[in-house]
Amino acid sequence: LPSGPARTRFAPSPTGYLHLGSLRTALFNYLLAKRTGGQFLLRIEDTDQKRLVPDAEQRLCDDLRWAGIQWDEGPQVGGPYGPYKQSERTPLYQKHAQELVESKAAFRCFCSSTAQAPVDVDASLVGSAIGGCHSDCASIPLEESAERARNEKHAVRFGKPDKAPSWSDLVYGKVSLESKKTLPQRAAVEGVILLKGDGTPTYHLANVIDDHYMKITHVIRGTEWMSSTPLHAALYNAFGWTPPAFAHVGLLTDKDQAKLSKRNFDTDIGALKTKHGILPESLANFLALLGWRNPTRDDVMEMNKLIDLFDLKFTKGNSIVSFDKLWYLQKNHAKIIIERAMQSSTADPSFENLLDLLESAARTAYPNSRALATQDLRIYMTKILFIDAKTYENPSSYVERNAYFFTTLPPASPSPDTSISKSDLHTAAMDVLKNFDQTVTKDVIISAPTYTEIKTRLDATIAEYAKVIGEMKEWSKHLHHYLREKLCFGRPGPGSSQVMAVLGHEECWRRLEV
Ligand SMILES: [Zn+2]
Incomplete structure (x- = not known):
């Protein structure tokens, strides 16, 4: 663990909703910040305006809060290093791209393919960003390049780095561009686009600049980003900035080692909470155990316990997601929530959430039940939970098991x-x-x-x-x-x-x- 408070961030793109993998990334960063008494930031990386999903940002915020992950700085809460949306920070990126051009760490590229068809690159496609400069724009003298830039559309590309970029990974140790064993073949630095033809930054430039100005100390992210990290390390070098510490954690896979996706499970958080009745407490617990080495023997942990125990001991390689474990945790967390409600006279949000799920499941399963028509379903359901506290896996199986109370x-x-x-x-x-x-x-x-x-x-x-x-x-x-x-x-x-x-x-x- 770091000796001082860590500043961490979760930086999703509002081009889709939160899924298991991204929520786990958010959770790890949140836990590190809380464990060290630091801050957890939320930053919206909306540079790719064409792919924005209109309600994605709000859903990301809602789902994070639902999972018990509240950010200290970011959209809706503000903070001293805002704005926390990249689309509102464009001039900052342009200024720094200009600086890189002037220091010859980057160059303007006037090739029509890049100037007219700006492509944003996602992590897995770094390699595809090179190529496209077919007239050796890097060799254009700076003055000529500045002159042409006045009225010619252009992109800014990263040049050839002075030294091979490397970083000290908290999981993989020292990694450099030459680490062929750790890094995928496609990892690339030279020629990668930083500023697109329309003057907006690519992910890489904006990400590095924001992490620097937001004083991020630690970045925990999935290994799918590892091919981008040499470029990020090179950018920190070029700016003369100290990079944050990186920890790359393995991907989530199914038991056949296939990357978890919509095809093998509903990885969308919205579906998990509404369709499958997953409790936020169980989900946070479940995700924390995927890739992090729990130092204790007891796997059932609420958020405050996760914070107390969290450290940077991650397992190398991918994590197999077993949903049996999720059902096991569901039973245990439901029991904790129910037993706490039995002891308490004030309303508990976790218990109210459980009641919401069961109320709706009971109304769906037994629309004609006399019990539903003649009494307050919430009170009735509370009584059932109090006498059957240990068997909740999901709302529909629970009301089915307790069918005789309704029909x-x-x-x-x-x-x-x-x-x-x-x-x-x-x-x-x-x-x-x-x-x-x-x-x-x-x-x-x-x-x-x-x-x-x-x-x-x-x-x-x-x-x-x-x-x-x-x-x-x-x-x-x-x-x-x-x-x-x-x-x-x-x-x-x-x-x-x-x-x-x-x-x-x-x-x-x-x-x-x-
Ligand atoms: Zn070019």
Whole structure:
């Protein structure tokens, strides 16, 4: 870990929505800033105006906040080094491109292909930016070049660097342009376009200038950017600036080592939260474990624990994304959230979010349910969560598992053989119910004492009947089974006394009467 506070940033392009890989990058940078008492910045890299998606910037902001990642400086919050949108910083990039031309680190290129068809390069296409200068514009004397620039359209390209650019990577150690093993073949520096024919910067120029002026100390990013880093290192050299420390982390892949994409999973954060009911707590936890070496044995961590434990120990190579792990974390985080809500009397946003997801799933699955029509679904759902706190994976599977709270179901299993008659069991069950005062659950959130009370009465009734035939175990087993059969249609789940407390007197009566 760095000795002082780290300033980190997340710099997405609003040309698409946040996905798993980019959210993980944001999270790592956020964790490093928070761990070291530094600042985390959000910068919108919107230099490629043609590919902008209109609502992408707002969605990026919403999704980051949803995931628990709040930036200290950036759009919507401001800060001392703004503006934080590259489209509002164009003059700064032009000024610095000019400086590079004057110091001969860069040159103006007047070739029609580059001047008229400005292409922005994304990280994986650095190589394609060279070529295109077919008249050796680098050799045009500076004065002549300045003269022509007055009325000729031109781009600015990086020249031949003085020395082979290299950097000390926090994951890969010393890397230089010659490190063929670490760097992909296409990594290029010479001739790469910095300023396009229309006067707007390419990603590389804007990124380096902004990181410098925003005083970024650490950049954690995916290895897909590694082919751009030699160029960035060369730009820092050319400007005479100290580069930030770079850490390149592996890509996210599926189990067949294929890069994670829309084809193998919904990697869009919007889909994960709405369609799959992923909790923000589970997702942050899940992503932190992809590429970072958790020093503890316990993988279930909330954000504050992640911050406390975070360091720069990343695994080399790609991370395989196993969604089984995500479901495991979902169960654990839901349990933490539910148990916290049970202890607290004030509304908790995480618990409210869980209720939102389940409320909508229940309305979709059981549109005609009497439970939905006759009572406050949020209170009802809260009661269900309190008695079944450990099984949440996603909203639809949860309401399906708890279907008997919403609807009648065909009987699941035949009653086991017993010498106790059905009518004796029925009479006993009705006795239990008569003892069960409906005021116990009316309008109050179910609490542990309520269950204890109902369970005590249930046990007392069983003991009463057991006295008659002198077989406690037999009675207990069959009365419980009878209650489950009637109240839960034989489905597994929380204990009968808890189910009775949630269903309420009236509904229990209705189900037992049948
Ligand atoms: Zn040229």
